Amino acid sequence: MPTRTSDGGVRDKCEHAARRLLGLSELRPGQLDAMTSLAEGRDTLVVMPTGSGKSAVYQVPALLLPGPTLIVSPLIALQRDQVEALRRQRHDEKATSVDASTPAGRRAATFEALRAGETEFLFCAPEQLARPDVVRELAEARISLMVVDEAHCVSSWGHDFRPDYLRLGSAAEAIGRPVIAALTATAAPPVREEIVERLGMRDPLQIVRGFDRPNISLSVRRELSDPADALVAAVLEQPSPGIVYTATRRRTAELAGRLAEAGLRAEAYHAGLRRGERDAAHGRFMAGELDVVVATSAFGMGIDKPDVRYVFHSEIPGSLDAYYQEIGRAGRDGDPAEALLFYRPEDLALQRFFTGALPDTETLEQVARAVADTGERKAGAAREAGVERKVLRERAGLSARRLTMLLDLLQRSGAVCLETRRVTPVDGGPGPAEAAARARELAERHREIERTRHEMMRRYAETRDCRRRFLLAYFGEDLGEPCGHCDTCRAGTAREPVRGEGPFPVHAQVEHETWGPGEVIRRDEDRLTVLFEDAGYRELLLETVVDQHILREPGS
Secondary structure: OOOOOOOHHHHHHHHHHHHHHHOOOOOOOOHHHHHHHHHOOOOEEEEOOOOOOHHHHHHHHHHHOOOOEEEEOOOHHHHHHHHHHHHHOOOOOOEEEOOOOOOHHHHHHHHHHHHOOOOOEEEEOHHHHHOHHHHHHHHHHOOOEEEEOOHHHHOOOOOOOOHHHHHHHHHHHHOOOOEEEEEEOOOOHHHHHHHHHHHOOOOOEEEEOOOOOOOEEEEEEEOOOOOHHHHHHHHHOOOOOEEEEOOOHHHHHHHHHHHHHOOOOEEEEOOOOOHHHHHHHHHHHHOOOOOEEEEOOOOOOOOOOOOOOEEEEOOOOOOHHHHHHHHOOOOOOOOOEEEEEEEOOOHHHHHHHHOOOOOOHHHHHHHHHHHHHOOEEEEOOEEEEOEEHHHHHHHHOOOHHHHHHHHHHHHHOOOEEEOOOEEEEOOOOOOHHHHHHHHHHHHHHHHHHHHHHHHHHHHHHHOOOOHHHHHHHHOOOOOOOOOOOOHHHHHOOOOOOOOOOOOOOOOOEEEEOOOEEEEEEEEOOOEEEEEEOOOEEEEEEHHHHHHHOOEEOOOO
């Protein structure tokens, strides 16, 4: 994306503030550009690896912009860690958080301090912004900067998708539409596009830096049967601590038991455990009291332990987005670390199952009709548009998560408008039957894209070319030469990059008659990998593309 010319004065102020307030004598690539953009009042999407200083990116402009800063973060433990870190930087009274457990008296005092300008940084979870009292308090506080941490959670393409994040765009409008900073450690191009769209970001500067983690060695072992024995043996060869990811809760207990029998301090972690059990396991791992945690993807954000020496996967994940995020928890201290995937082709079927069933048209129409029928209702002497989500959920007999997913589809079909707590029909929008049909089509398209993501994960596992180059190409980054230290490079099967000009180079914009516009993300000697906006990732034989004119450049 083209960037605007920044005001040199603002840039200098950011650099000075980073030195004076945060003690940063040298900024990393992308940090100053992001700080300057936000300080100038421009929405900014920042994709940088963990440990590259994303927190500083919002802290500096926050202290330069008038008004307090709101940081939306999905984990309460992570919020508290960030509050403590800010307080250690001599912002003693300027950082605080509110969550569902905050007592009413403290909550009131927190918002009073925010309005009075005594608090600069307020952390909260996305579900807090579904509360009318919180939205009202934030609007009165005149928030100048809204930071969405772990922004990939807003994307249905994202591996950590959370429906509560879908409300953040309307919440931003409700509190006065401050400048928006969206931060994440990993986001493939489709995820970045969806973050911008769903948060309602306006002409955002997008700063994407360095997906490569060269200290992490990438390897895949293809297995014909249950890899439990091979996994236990591989773990025993590694220095501790480490993480083993697996697909099911039952499998976490099974593998943790096997590792404990082998003499390791091992525990299982998954979302089905009681909160106290999860917190205790997390605490022991962070304190160095465990050698290995065997976990589902629930053991994720907030695991910022620098000395994790390996991340192993006993089954193939559903996408490279998820895989990259999980292996990125290894080697954050910069020392060598191992990422090993145990791959059985039949495990792909489990990931396809996790993609989930399509919403039925009847339920979609039922929800759309319920919104349309309650478009206006009397509230005293006034008339109030729409219906509360809680009422709609009770009438439809749906869970809050399920209803949020359906409403998102109906919003994208043009039938409803989502506010923080209310749903209103769109004037002149499609009727319930047409809206349901459009929403179903959107869901079908999304599932097809999910299938292409599974296919890219399979290709990563089966490639004999440089594995690191394949992984980085998925995220839109061209490594060029083979890395030299993944398993395929060590085996001597990685190929040299295609030389010369040739048709359809990496990053070329193309169009397909059926799949529409796309971008070439990888070019091999005999094939292209193209990311299509509406059809996902597709691999095409170069000879067929050229002979049959399957692709063309836009406008040609």
